[in-house]
Each structure stands twice: as C-alpha cells, then as structure tokens.
Amino acid sequence: MHLHRYEKIWLAFGIGSLVVFLTLLGITAFGFGHHPPSHMAIVNSQNLRNEAPFNKPGLQQIDKTTYQANIIAMAFAFSPNKIEVPVGSTVRFNVSSADVVHSFTIPKTNVNFMVTPGHVNMAEHTFTEPGTYLVLCNEYCGSGHHSMQMAIEVK
C-alpha cells in the first residue's frame, strides 16, 4: 500500500499521542491509584438510611488527619448540609443518592463526580486552605436543582 509522506507523519503523530495518553492513564491508575468515583460498591437505594455507611450520615474520624464523610444526596439537598474539618484534613467522601442522579462538585477542586442511586460514589480531597467550601449539584435533578448545595467549613 502506498502512503504519502504526510500521511505517514500524521499517522505517527496520532498513534504517538494515543501511546502517550494511555501510558499516562496507566501510570495514574496503577502508580497513583486513581479510579472512577463510582466503583463496584453498591447499596440499596430504596433503604439507604438503614444501609452502611449511610446509616450514619456525617463525619467520622478515621485517624488524626483523615475523615470519612457519608453524605446522602436527594432532591434537593445533601444530608448533612454542613460539615466542619480542621485545615490539612483529608476527607473521603462517600456519597449516594436516595432518588435520582445528582452530582457532588466542590468548585476549584478535583472533587466532581456523579452521584448515582444504588452506588457508593467516592472521592478524596485534602483541604489545605481554611474557608467555606461550597458543594453543588451540577447534574440537573429537577425544579429545585439550583438550590441543592451544602457547605464544608475548613478551620
């Protein structure tokens, strides 16, 4: 098959980009342990308030600087709607929905994921700056979607 010289160049560029992209994906997944926020952990969304870990919504301290936040998303609120952690804390968010698909977004951080009913959706973030962090639902969930929010106080 005859290939034009330019065709060889752009094919090499395309395949090279794919190799770089997949290599970086592999390094972040296997080297740094990044994974999709919704993994294989499931809960019964019909009975969410009686299922672990959502039977104890709110903050639990795991060790000196690590906390676990179990949060239920529902139309049109998060439960609890406010948590407080010290500066430098790492918070593991476990979020699930009691009804439709929501999202859990802390602007200007990497915490931005869909909250699907029946799944334990997870993300982790270390709060190094004090302040009030807004949490929003950015997945349209109904007429009250725009008012669905919560706050994280970092002191």
Add this chain to the structure above:
Amino acid sequence: MARNNTNLETNKDIVPAELESSLKGTFIFVMLLGLFIVGSWSAMFWIFLDRM
C-alpha cells in the same frame, strides 16, 4: 493491436502520477487539529495535577 497495447502500457505508467495530489493543506490542518487536541488535553491534565 500491438500499438494499442503499447498505448495502454503507457497510460498505466501515467495513472499513479495523476493520483498523487498535493496534501500540503490537509497536512497543515491535520497537524493544527492534532496540536489543538493535545494542547487542550494537556491543559486539563495540568489543572487536574495542580488541584491535587
């Protein structure tokens, strides 16, 4: 007949040369599009790493 065959042979030699069109414009646009995709992906990845 022999003469016609000769003509055909000649035509065969010419055909590939006619198909060889200039790909310069296509090449420039493919590379610009490629650079845009790689650039925007890299920018997003940089933001992701910066926010970790």
